[in-house]
Amino acid sequence: MPVPASWRVALPHTAAAVPIARALIRTALAEIEVSADSDTAELLTAELVANAVEHTSGESPIELVVELLATGCQVEVHDGDPAPPGVWPRPGHGPAPDVWRENGRGLLLIRALSSACGHRLTDAGKAVWFTLPSRSC
Template identity: 40%
Template sequence: MHDLPLRTSLVVSAEGSSARTARAAVHDLCAHAHVGNETADVAALLVSELVTNAHEHAGGPAVVDVVVDGRALRVAVEDEDPTIPAAPAVDVDAERGRGLVLVAALASRWGTALTGHGKSVWFELDRA
């Protein structure tokens, strides 16, 4: 078993494959930290939503930071758009717009923060 905390960070470009790259990084770190499959799957889903939102709204690369310690798994996605997002009301007929709704529903905690050059959207999942 690895000593905790474990961390990985990566820059993902604004390409269609970036969400897949972020999901793979989350799953890999979760496997090394012996995080359960259910938590790893939820984290992968949520990081995919945040990376997609970052690219859609900021239009450039995003930095994904993942940390696992004995208490929780924390994922932050930072982009260069300083606009703080808010979880929208869900239109059940809409094909899009559910990313932050999923984050709010599935994460133990989540939030946003302004950075020196944009914003960070983060979530935590408690370890069982």
């Protein structure tokens, strides 16, 4: 059974943060024996980081927090804006996103592909998070 581990990394408040975050989550999941699906973790992490860059202002870094557990992983993205991330749509409920738009489906993907997701206020703004179970769970 792998030993729980966690990382906290400051990322630039620019689009360059997205590929960095993807590489970090891929590397983190490769370090443990019983891991969550790394492709899904990369996709959802990229969505959280892209949302933080696009929908928050300022030059303060975004923080990526990854917790690896025997039961899977939890990923959080911290930003300086306390405003909630928007509506967490449920797949199959309400109007479908416009398939021709290049954005607007991130929170839907996170909700559909994670085992849990949400947001919480922090002293410096908010943290938006998701969890993925271990493949063996």
